[in-house]
Amino acid sequence: MGIEVAVEGLTKSFGxxxxxxxVTLTLPAGEVTVLLGPSGTGKTVFLKSLIGLIKPEDGTxxxxxxxxxxxxxRRVFRARKRFGLMFQDGAMFGSLNLYDxxxxxxxxxxxxxxxxxxxxxxxxxxxxxxAGEEKKVPGQISGGMRKRAGLARALVMDPEIILxxxxxxxxxxVRTAHLSQLLIDVNARIDATMLIVTHNIEIASTxxxxxxxxxxxxxxxxxxxxxxxxxxxxxxxxxxxxSPEGPIGMSEEKDAALLAEEAARAANRPRPVAxxxxxxxxxxxxxxxPERSGEIRHAARVDALLPSLPHAAAEAIRRGRVATAEAAAxxxxxxxxxxxxxxxxxxxxxxxxxxxxxxxPPLPPEFRPPGETP
Ligand SMILES: Nc1ncnc2c1ncn2[C@@H]1O[C@H](COP(=O)(O)OP(=O)(O)OP(=O)(O)O)[C@@H](O)[C@H]1O
Numbered sequence: 001m002g003i004e005v006a007v008e009g010l011t012k013s014f015g016x017x018x019x020x021x022x023v024t025l026t027l028p029a030g031e032v033t034v035l036l037g038p039s040g041t042g043k044t045v046f047l048k049s050l051i052g053l054i055k056p057e058d059g060t061x062x063x064x065x066x067x068x069x070x071x072x073x074r075r076v077f078r079a080r081k082r083f084g085l086m087f088q089d090g091a092m093f094g095s096l097n098l099y100d101x102x103x104x105x106x107x108x109x110x111x112x113x114x115x116x117x118x119x120x121x122x123x124x125x126x127x128x129x130x131a132g133e134e135k136k137v138p139g140q141i142s143g144g145m146r147k148r149a150g151l152a153r154a155l156v157m158d159p160e161i162i163l164x165x166x167x168x169x170x171x172x173x174v175r176t177a178h179l180s181q182l183l184i185d186v187n188a189r190i191d192a193t194m195l196i197v198t199h200n201i202e203i204a205s206t207x208x209x210x211x212x213x214x215x216x217x218x219x220x221x222x223x224x225x226x227x228x229x230x231x232x233x234x235x236x237x238x239x240x241x242x243s244p245e246g247p248i249g250m251s252e253e254k255d256a257a258l259l260a261e262e263a264a265r266a267a268n269r270p271r272p273v274a275x276x277x278x279x280x281x282x283x284x285x286x287x288x289x290p291e292r293s294g295e296i297r298h299a300a301r302v303d304a305l306l307p308s309l310p311h312a313a314a315e316a317i318r319r320g321r322v323a324t325a326e327a328a329a330x331x332x333x334x335x336x337x338x339x340x341x342x343x344x345x346x347x348x349x350x351x352x353x354x355x356x357x358x359x360x361p362p363l364p365p366e367f368r369p370p371g372e373t374p
Contacts, residue, residue: 002030002193002294003064003082003160005050010059010069012045019045023059023219025212027161028301030294032187032194034204034225036239037214038248043197046214047163050195051083052076063161081109084159084192086150088166092138098125099134102153109157124152127189128182144175151182155190162186164196168203176200180207180283188285188292201242205229205280209298213239215248224302226320230277230313277312279320281327287335 005027012019019042027033037043048054050061052068061068066079092101099121106117125131128148138146147167154162167183168176180203187194198204204211204225211228213221213236221228221236228236238246285292306314 001160001191004029005161005193005195006060006062007050008060008062010046010049010056010061012042012049012054012056018217020214020217020219023214025219025222027193027195028210028294028297029193030187030191030292031209031298032183032196032207032294033210033212034208035195035197035212035214036199036204038239039199041214041217043214044165047165047195047197050163051080051085081157082160084154084157084162086147086154086162086164086167088169092146092149092153094138097135097137098130098141098149101138101149102156105153106156120156121152124155125149127155127186128152143170144179147171147179148182151186155186158190159192161193161195164194164198166197166199168198168200173202176203181286183207184283184292185286185289187294188289191293193294201240205240206283209282209294215239224298224305225282226279226302226317227305227309227313229279230309230316232310277316279316279323281320281324284324284328284331287331 007026008024010023011021023046035043035046045054049056050068052061052073056069059069063079063082066075068076068079071079092098093104096104102124103117103121106112106120112120122131122134125134128151130145130148130152133141133145138149141149151164151167154164164183167179171179183194183196184207186192196203196208208225210223211221211225212219213228215235221231221233229240231237235247238248282295302317306317309317
């Protein structure tokens with residue numbers, strides 16, 4: 001089970017350069033959170049601050065009673081073992097094969113026997129789809145495999161919190177989609193609290209329970225994925241659309257002259273037709289994986305927020321949930337059909353059978369379309 005990470009009033013500078021100030025957020029236990037932000041806004045610095053590798057000047061990061069910013073090194077070092085870290089480049093030792101790279105934290109930080117280490121390493125390599133690749137060295141494998149090896153290494157110490165720094169960097173869209181699914185499956189299996197730093201809008205809109213965004217030295221958004229995607233804030237909307245138009249410029253922020261020029265250009269264009277907000281379905285665990293308990297807790301929090309949201313956002317959340325439930329029903333039907341095919345292939349005389357169509361989970365009353373009864 002994952003544990004909560006509570007960040008309060010965190011401020012970090014290097015010399016005269018303020019990276020971010022007064023950042024307050026909570027990574028809810030067992031949920032997946034994505035941290036977005038233009039390049040150079042200090043996302044990696046934030047990850048390093050959570051594990052006490054970088055010390056902010058102000059604020060606290062509390063992990064089960066330990067303050068990773070202000071407590072003595074001994075306590076911070078012990079608490080750091082509860083984190084699993086997946087670095088951008090995989091951070092593999094080039095001279096060690098994958099097995100030894102993944103075994104490294106166990107040999108370094110535990111007194112486990114080689115037999116126990118072998119069991120754990122092979123299990124984690126299997127989890128990330130690298131079974132049989134133990135002897136390869138990092139130079140012999142693709143970027144996607146290196147990422148998965150990095151994830152396997154992050155998992156060997158049974159972390160309660162997993163931090164992933166740009167897990168998708170350098171990956172093609174198909175491998176990024178596989179990695180997204182893998183992260184969701186890992187979350188379903190071990191219920192760890194996860195924080196993923198990424199620029200990838202597809203990951204941000206379909207993977208996490210929560211989204212945070214850093215911009216101009218502030219945390220400008222933090223909340224459930226649905227409410228952030230439905231936000232009308234121009235910075236968030238521009239980032240999620242990946243559009244050059246808006247307050248975010250080439251060097252993080254645009255100057256006033258450029259913004260005024262853009263506004264004048266926009267005023268001369270016909271107004272675009274307002275489109276309804278769309279909240280994509282969230283990825284679900286693969287068939288055979290457990291349900292994510294983080295997802296259930298997250299849904300309850302979103303329910304509590306609904307009455308305070310603008311009508312359009314609440315409606316978009318309702319449609320998003322219907323889409324997620326429909327996607328789940330389609331996946332369940334496909335799984336059932338595959339199981340039927342497998343069963344009939346092994347039977348000499350298949351019997352025709354009828355099955356009721358899978359039902360999506362019931363929606364809470366405020367999500368039901370008008371006139372629909374449960
Ligand atoms: N140890 C350090 N000493 C001085 N400045 C640093 C240090 N580490 C990071 N910085 C500065 O902090 C700023 C934020 O860096 P960081 O790598 O956290 O940004 P980021 O949001 O992760 O960027 P990207 O999305 O491009 O990876 C940069 O200006 C960087 O130069």
